[in-house]
Amino acid sequence: MEPHNYEEASKDKVWIKAMEEEIKMIEKNETWELVDPPSNKDVIGVKWVYKTKLNPDGSIQKHKARLVAKGYAQIPGVDYTETFAPVARMDTIRALIALAAQKKWKIYQLDVKSAFLNGELKDEIYVEQPEGFLQEEGKVLRLKKALYGLKQAPKAWYTKIDGYFTHQGFRRSISEPTLYIKSQGNNIIIVSLYVDDLIVTGNNTSLIEEFKKDMMDTFEMSNLGLMHYFLGMEIKQEEEGIFISQKKYTEDMLKKFRMQDCKPVVTPLIPNEKLKKEDGSKPANATNYRSLIGSLLYLTATRPDIMYATSLLSRFMESPSETHYGAAKRLLRYLQGTINYGIWYKPSPDSQIVGYTDSDWAGSQDDMKSTSGYAFTLGSGIFSWGSKKQDSVALSSAEAEYVAAAGAACQAIWLKRILADMGELQDSATEIYCDNKSAIAMARNPVQHNRTKHIDIKYHFLRDVQANELIEMKYCPTEEQLADIFTKALPRDRFQFLRKMLGVTY
Numbered sequence: 160m161e162p163h164n165y166e167e168a169s170k171d172k173v174w175i176k177a178m179e180e181e182i183k184m185i186e187k188n189e190t191w192e193l194v195d196p197p198s199n200k201d202v203i204g205v206k207w208v209y210k211t212k213l214n215p216d217g218s219i220q221k222h223k224a225r226l227v228a229k230g231y232a233q234i235p236g237v238d239y240t241e242t243f244a245p246v247a248r249m250d251t252i253r254a255l256i257a258l259a260a261q262k263k264w265k266i267y268q269l270d271v272k273s274a275f276l277n278g279e280l281k282d283e284i285y286v287e288q289p290e291g292f293l294q295e296e297g298k299v300l301r302l303k304k305a306l307y308g309l310k311q312a313p314k315a316w317y318t319k320i321d322g323y324f325t326h327q328g329f330r331r332s333i334s335e336p337t338l339y340i341k342s343q344g345n346n347i348i349i350v351s352l353y354v355d356d357l358i359v360t361g362n363n364t365s366l367i368e369e370f371k372k373d374m375m376d377t378f379e380m381s382n383l384g385l386m387h388y389f390l391g392m393e394i395k396q397e398e399e400g401i402f403i404s405q406k407k408y409t410e411d412m413l414k415k416f417r418m419q420d421c422k423p424v425v426t427p428l429i430p431n432e433k434l435k436k437e438d439g440s441k442p443a444n445a446t447n448y449r450s451l452i453g454s455l456l457y458l459t460a461t462r463p464d465i466m467y468a469t470s471l472l473s474r475f476m477e478s479p480s481e482t483h484y485g486a487a488k489r490l491l492r493y494l495q496g497t498i499n500y501g502i503w504y505k506p507s508p509d510s511q512i513v514g515y516t517d518s519d520w521a522g523s524q525d526d527m528k529s530t531s532g533y534a535f536t537l538g539s540g541i542f543s544w545g546s547k548k549q550d551s552v553a554l555s556s557a558e559a560e561y562v563a564a565a566g567a568a569c570q571a572i573w574l575k576r577i578l579a580d581m582g583e584l585q586d587s588a589t590e591i592y593c594d595n596k597s598a599i600a601m602a603r604n605p606v607q608h609n610r611t612k613h614i615d616i617k618y619h620f621l622r623d624v625q626a627n628e629l630i631e632m633k634y635c636p637t638e639e640q641l642a643d644i645f646t647k648a649l650p651r652d653r654f655q656f657l658r659k660m661l662g663v664t665y
Contacts, residue, residue, distance in 0.1 A: 161209045165290045168209060168224065177224035178207065181273070182292055184379065185226065188276045191286070191300040202285045202299050203238075204229040205306075214388075226289050227308035238284055244313035247337040247353045249460050253403070253542040254577055255338075255351055256394070259360045260401040260504035261538055261583075266360045266394070267367060268386040271320075272379040274355030278305035278315025313354070320352065323377060327370075332580040334573055340580055341370075347582045358386055392461055393501075400539065403461050404501025404665075409494050412454045416447075416491060423496025424489060425655070427468035428648035434486060435524035436475060443484035449476050451487050458494075461501050463544045464658045465490060467532065467645045470546040474523075499665040507538030510583060512574055514591040515635075516567035517642035518559040521552070529553050531563035532645025535574055540662025543574055546645035551615065557597035558614060564598055565618040567591055567642075568630050575629070588628045592635040594643075599632045 162168035169175060185191070196202060205228050212221045233239055259266050271277070284302045288294060305312040324331065324339045329350065332338040337352040348361040348370055357374075361367050374380055386394050395402040413419040455469040468490050475483045515534045521527040528549050535543040547566070553559035571589045578585055593599055601611055602621045611619075624630050637643065644657040 161211055163209075165207050168207065169291060173222055174209065174224060177209075177222045178291065181224050181226055182289070184273045185276060185306075188273070188304060188379075190276050190304045190306060191302050193288075193294055193298045194285075194301045196297070196299045197283075197285055200283060200285055201232070201234070201238075202287055203232050205286050205289050205308075207290065208307075225307055228284075228286055228302075228306045230308045230310045230312075233284075233310050238282055239309070239311040240282075241314050242310045244317040245336040247351050248335065250543045250574070251335050251338060251577060252351055252353070252358070252390075254537070254574065255349060255358065255360060255581065256401055256403060257504045257537045257539070257542040258510075258578065258581055258583055261506055261510050262362065263506055264360045264362060265364075265396060266358055266386040266401075267371065268383040268389060269357040269359065269371060269374060270381040270383055271355040271357070272381060273307075274320075274378075275305045275307050275309075275312040275316045277378060278312060278317075278319050279303075280305055280309075280311070280315060282311065284309070316355075324350070327373070330580075332577065334576040334580065338577070338580060340582070342582070349581050353390060356389065358389060390460070391457065400503055400505035402501055402503050404499070405458055405461050406499055406501075409458060409498050412458070413491060413495060413498075415454070416451055416488075418488065418491040418495065421488075421492050421495050424492045425496065425651050426649070427465050427490045427493045427654075428471070428486065429489070430648045430650050432486070432648070433524050434471060434475070434483065436478070438480055438482045440480040440482040443479045443481050445476070445479055448479040448484055448487065451484075451491075452476055455487070455490065462494075462663070463502070463534070463541060463661055464497075464500070464644065464654075464663050465494070466544060467530070467546045467647070468493075470530075470548075474525075474548070497665075500663055501665065502540040502542075502662050503664060504537075504542070504662070505539040510538050511587065512537055512571065512578065512585055512589050514567055514571050514589060514630075515640060515642040516560070516564045516591055516593050517640050517646050518549075518553075518556075518563035519646040520556040520559045522647060523548060527552050529559035529562070530646045531559075531566050532642040533563070533567035533570055534641045534645065534661065535571065536662075537578075541641070543570060544642075544645060544661075545570070554613070555597075557595055557601065558611075560593060560595035560598035561601050561611075561614065561621070562618050564591065564593055564602060564632065565621040568621050568624050571630050572624065588625075588631040590631050590633050592633050592640065594635055594637045594640045596634055599634055602632050 208225045208227045210223045214220045285299045305315040329339040329341045339350040341348045346363040351358050391408045393404050452473050459466050517532050518529050522530050532546045534541045575585045
C-alpha cells in the first residue's frame with residue numbers, strides 16, 4: 160500500500176530507500192544549494208509524493224518517491240513567466256508505430272530518470288528543506304535546476320532536451336515540436352518525446368545504439384530495450400507487424416467501476432436509443448460519471464471502435480442522468496467482451512495515406528448539430544481518427560458532409576507533413592473518400608452559390624487544397640464508408656464489419 164505522507168513512509172525501509180535514492184539523484188544533479196533564507200523572497204514548501212510503478216502484468220517494478228515543490232504558491236511574473244512545454248500527440252505516436260510496422264523497423268524505448276531535475280532555471284526560487292533530510296537548522300535551499308511541481312519545470316526540461324537534440328544534429332519537426340529526425344545519407348533515426356519517455360526507431364540499428372549510448376552518457380536514463388509498454392499502451396512487435404492494445408488498463412477500469420464480472424454485449428450503444436441532456440430520469444453521481452468518461456477517453460488511444468460512444472457520452476458530463484450512466488455502463492459491458500482487442504499495423508505494398516470522412520445530419524437531440532468523423536490508414540490499421548460535434552447547425556446533409564470533409568482535409572495535410580518529416584513522402588494527392596456526391600461537387604465547383612453562400616468561409620479551405628492537389632475527394636458507397644462508425648450508433652452486423660475494416664481485432 161502506498162504511503163500518504165512522510166510519517167507513513169518513514170516506517171517502511173523500502174520507502175526510506177526510495178526517498179534516499181531520490182535525494183541522491185537530486186544532489187548528484189546539483190539541483191540546489193544550501194543558503195540563508197532570503198529577506199525579499201518567499202520560500203516555497205516541498206512534499207514527498209509516493210508511487211508504485213507496475214509492470215504490464217500487475218507486478219511491482221519499482222517503488223518511486225519523488226520530492227515535489229508546492230508550485231501553487233508561486234507568484235506569476237515573480238517566480239515564473241513561461242510555462243508551456245509541448246507533448247507528443249497520440250496521432251504522431253501511432254503514425255510512428257504504423258510507419259515502423261510498414262518498414263519492418265524495431266521501436267526502442269528510453270526513460271529519463273528524474274527528467275525535470277535536468278532543466279536549468281532562470282528564476283530565483285527558494286524551497287524548504289525536505290522532511291526527514293534536514294541538513295542544517297535555519298537554512299533553505301536555493302534551486303539551481305528545476306524540481307518537480309514547479310510551474311516552469313516542464314518548460315525548463317523541454318528547453319534542455321531540445322538543445323541536446325539540436326546539438327546532436329537532429330532536426331525538429333515544424334508540425335510536431337516533440338518529433339526529432341536525424342538523417343545520414345540513406346540512414347534515418349526518428350525520436351518522439353513524451354515528457355521523460357522517448358521512443359526511437361529507424362533503419363540503422365548501429366546508429367540507434369550509438370544514439371542510445373550517447374543519451375545515457377548525457378542523462379541519467381534507463382534503456383528499456385524494445386518498446387513493450389508506453390503511456391498505458393501494450394505494444395507487441397512481431398514479425399507480422401505491430402499490435403497495440405490497452406488490455407491491462409481495460410481490466411483495471413472494469414475493476415475500478417465494479418464491472419469485471421458483468422455480462423458482455425456486442426455493440427457499445429443501442430442503435431435506436433437517442434440520448435439528450437434532459438431525458439426525465441434521475442440525476443446520476445456526477446463525480447463517478449466524469450471519472451468513468453475520463454477513463455474511457457484515455458482508452459480511445461487504441462480503441463477507435465468506442466470513439467463515437469465515448470464522444471457522445473462526454474457531452475453530458477455537466478449534469479449526467481441515470482440514463483447516461485446506464486449507457487456508459489453498457490459501454491463497459493462491450494469492453495468486457497472485447498478486452499483483448501487492439502489495432503494491428505502490418506506491412507503493405509501501398510504506404511500512401513488514405514482517408515475517409517463522414518457525417519450524420521442533425522444527430523444531436525439537444526441542438527440539432529451534426530457529428531463529423533474521419534479515419535486515416537497507412538496500408539493497414541487506422542492510425543488517426545476523430546469524432547466531433549460540429550460547431551454550427553447544417554441546413555442539409557450535403558453541408559454536414561462538406562464541413563466534415565474540410566476537417567478531414569486539415570488532418571490529412573498535417574499527417575502528410577508529419578510523415579514527410581519521418582522520411583515517408585506523400586507525393587500524390589491524399590485520397591479522401593466521402594459517400595455524399597453533393598459534398599464532393601461542392602468541393603470541386605464553387606458556382607453552387609445557393610447551397611453554399613451561408614457556409615462559414617473557413618470550410619471553403621477544402622476547395623483550395625483540392626485545387627492545389629494536396630487532397631482529392633473521391634466517392635465511395637455508404638457500405639464501404641469506414642468513418643460511418645464515428646458518426647452514429649450502428650446495428651451489430653454493420654458495426655462489426657466496420658470494426659474489422661478499421662483493423663481493430665485481437
